[in-house]
Amino acid sequence: MKYILLMTGTRAGVDTYRAWNKNDIDTHIAGLKNLVERLRESGEYIADQALTGPEEAKVVRGQKKDMPITDGIFPESKEFLLGYWIVDVSIPERAYAIAAQLSTMPGPGGVPTNMPIEVRQFASHPLKLS
Amino acid sequence: MKYILMMNATKASFDMYAKWSKEDLQRNVAFMRAFSKELKDSGEFVATEGLGWPNEAKLVSAGKNGEAITDGVFPESKEFLAGYWIIDVESPEQAYKIAARASQAPGPGGKPANMPIEVRRVLSGHADLGL
Numbered sequence: 001m002k003y004i005l006l007m008t009g010t011r012a013g014v015d016t017y018r019a020w021n022k023n024d025i026d027t028h029i030a031g032l033k034n035l036v037e038r039l040r041e042s043g044e045y046i047a048d049q050a051l052t053g054p055e056e057a058k059v060v061r062g063q064k065k066d067m068p069i070t071d072g073i074f075p076e077s078k079e080f081l082l083g084y085w086i087v088d089v090s091i092p093e094r095a096y097a098i099a100a101q102l103s104t105m106p107g108p109g110g111v112p113t114n115m116p117i118e119v120r121q122f123a124s125h126p127l128k129l130s
Numbered sequence: 131m132k133y134i135l136m137m138n139a140t141k142a143s144f145d146m147y148a149k150w151s152k153e154d155l156q157r158n159v160a161f162m163r164a165f166s167k168e169l170k171d172s173g174e175f176v177a178t179e180g181l182g183w184p185n186e187a188k189l190v191s192a193g194k195n196g197e198a199i200t201d202g203v204f205p206e207s208k209e210f211l212a213g214y215w216i217i218d219v220e221s222p223e224q225a226y227k228i229a230a231r232a233s234q235a236p237g238p239g240g241k242p243a244n245m246p247i248e249v250r251r252v253l254s255g256h257a258d259l260g261l
Contacts, residue, residue, distance in 0.1 A: 068230035
């Protein structure tokens, strides 16, 4: 079963993260790299990807005269996708356990962030209807 | 430059989609298939996935001992990722153009749904985080 684990944050959350000191950021990234390495070893790793910050985000709605209609203004409460991990596991509980490991990644001073991670299963067919 | 185009929708929108007529759904699905094929033909396609429905979604955080604490209750306003495309294009403008095409996927009665598509550039590595 393939799951995508989504890490999201508001603009304010992203600003807080960017204000972490270098050591905290390095420790955090080392923890993430280590987790990916373990997922590769267990054969559960499919992909992971970080996204650029919210300041580059756009929403596109249709087009006018062949030009896309873009908008870059979002409510402050908007949860932006920061990054994701795709894993292939045998039971949902294993996906939750991996998400919990992501949630325990060290934050400032090495204290776990306990950041919530959204866990979603892929549709078995891209456009499968329930 | 790689971009991710995301379709986000509330639970209410998912429920509406589920009520579309069979003909409307088939037209929408046919569009999506043709759209992916176009992207493959142009060499801009990287990946696409559709996600399971919001009623299966869980929010997981770690407990005191690192155990998974799951929660399946979300506010009504919560935007769920419904699906995405990852594309590799020369410019942001090309990403917006492709997003506009996706946005115009046919809805009920074959009219363009003009669904909002969130366009985000993906990183090549953590070093790019702008820290």
